[in-house]
Amino acid sequence: MRDQWICLALVLCALHSACGLYFHISETERKCFIEEVPDETTVIVNYKVELYDPRSNGFMPSSPGIGMHVEVRDSDDKVILSRVYSSQGRMSFTSHTPGEHVICMYSNSTAWFNGAQLRVHLDIQVGEHAIDYANVAQKEKLTELQLRIRQLLDQVEQITKEQNYQRYREERFRHTSESTNSRVLWWSLAQTVVLVCMGFWQMRHLKSFFEAKKLV
C-alpha cells in the first residue's frame, strides 16, 4: 500500500517537474542562469524544450530533433559540466567551490531552423530542495516522523553551509573594503606628493628660465 503511494507520488513528481515556469528563446540564442551556492551543494536542473510549430500556431509537445547544449561553469570560470542533451533533460551537479555557478543553455540547431522560437520549461532546485524524499523514504524505510526529522536535518545542514559561505563572502567583502580604504589612502598621499613636487619643480624651473632670459 505504502509503496503504491510512493510510486504514485514519484510519477506525479516526474509529471509535475516537467511543467512549471517557462520562457521563450530563439534557436540561436543562449540563455544563462546564475545560481549562487555554497560548496558541496547539489543543484538539479530539469528542462523540457518545445519547438514552435507555425502550422498549428502552437508549440509541439515533443521535438525529437532538438538537442540542448548545457554548460555549467563554477565561480572560477571552470567548466564542470558541458553536454548535449535531448529535448528533455535532467542533470545534477554538486558544487565544489562556493560561489556563482552559471548554467547556460543553447540549442544545437543549425541554420536550417534558424530563427524559430523555442519554449523552454525550466526547473532549478538547490540544496535540500533537490532531495527526492520519496526515494529516500523508500530506500531507507523511514517512518513518517523519521522522514520529517530527516528533512529538518537536511535543512539545518543547508543553513550551516550557507552560513559558512556567508562567512567566506564576508571575508571577501571586508578584503575589498580594506583594499579600497588603503587605495584611497595611498593614492591621496601619492597625489599630494606629486602635487607638491610638481609645484616645487615648476617654480624652480621658471625661476631658472626667467633668470636665463634676464627677465628678473
Next chain:
Amino acid sequence: MRNEQMNSQRNDTNISKSRNNKKLTTMLWLSLVALMALLQGSAAVEFTFDLADNAEDCFYEEIKRNTSAYFEFQVSAGGQQDVDVTLKDPQNKIIYSLERATFDSHQFTAETTGVYTACFSNKFSAFSHKIVYVDFQVGDEPSLPGVDEHATVLTQMETSAQAIHKALNDILDAQTHHRLREAQGRKRAEDINQRVMVWASLETASVILIGLVQILVLRNFFTDRKPSQARYGRL
C-alpha cells in the same frame, strides 16, 4: 435452517465485499485529491539571470484558479540597480507593475486559470546589463511523500516537526535575502574599489601632464615675446 445459514453467509460476504469496494473508492478519491493537490500547487522556482541592456525578458507560469502565488525579485548588480517589472494575468491585464525598482515582492491569488506572465524590462538602459534574482512560488510547498496524506490527528512530535520545518524555511528565506543584499553591497564595493584605482591614476596622470604643459606654454609665451623684447633693447 440450512438455507438461512447460507443466506447469512452470503450476506456476510456481500457486506465484506461492499466494505472492500468502499475502501477502494475512498482510496481512489484520496489519490485523485492528492493528484489534484500535487498538480495544482507547488511550483517554486528561484533563479538569477542576466538581463542584457535594452532587453526585455519574460517568464511564464501556468497558475490554477484560486491558487496563491508569491513573486519576489531583486536586482543585485548593474547600473543603478533598477529594472521595470510587470506581472500580467492570462487576459494580458496588468496586475502589478513597478518602474525602476530595485527589489520588491508581491503576493496575489489567481483569479482565473491560465498563463501568468512576469516581464523584466531594461529598455531604458542602453549600456548596463542587470543581474536579477527572481523567486516565483505558486501554491503551497509540496508535502513529504507519505506524510500529510492521512487524516489522523498529528502527534505532538509531528506538530513540532512541522513548526520547526516552517521556521527553518523562514530562516532559509531570510538567508537568501541577506545573501542578495550582501551581493549587492559587495558588487558595489568592488566597483568602488575599481573606480578609486582608475580615477586616482587618471588624476595623477593629469596632474603631471598639466604641470608639464603649463611650463611649456609659459616658456612658449615668453619666447614668443622675444622680438618685442629685442625692439625694447634697441630703443
